Amino acid sequence: MIVALGAVPAVPDIPGIDGEKVLGVMEAHEYPERIMGDRIVICGGGMSGCDLALELAMEGKQVAIVEMLDELAKTALLDNRNPLMFRLEDYKVQQFTGTKVLAIEKDGVVVETADGAKKTLPADTVIHAFGMTSVSRLAAEIAEKYPTTAIIGDCVKVGQVDGAVRNGFFAGWSIH
Structure with a gap:
């Protein structure tokens, strides 16, 4: 017998993550009509988050990615990662690396940068892509x-x- 049950999206215990303007990355792909407004914050900068960020930016959205690690898509193959990083820059996707998501609120995402500064990134829709x-x-x-x-x-x-x-x-x- 072969068992391949897969994985499910990781949803950390962050205040506001179950809010009505918050979607998982899979939901965002499956139901794009649920992505409201032009200001999108994607929490999680792995390949899934970065790919979606580029897709939305190419549609004219203002997109920001928040990633705890010091770089985006850190574990991706270079042949995939490098062109993606160039395209994210071309489409002016904001990149907040070394940054932790503290909460998701009505007006946006509250984050803490590596130097301890706290700020709110404005968002009409928040998409979580914290991995699987x-x-x-x-x-x-x-x-x-x-x-x-x-x-x-x-x-x-x-x-x-x-x-x-x-x-x-x-x-x-x-x-x-």
């Missing part, structure tokens, strides 16, 4: 019941598409 969390508990329960189970994909460790395809290929190949 493995669906590992159910996979472990299945494997406990069926010892020959191969657990693959994001339910083992959240990764990129190339790794998921490779793992799926070898798991399928191993079946006789």
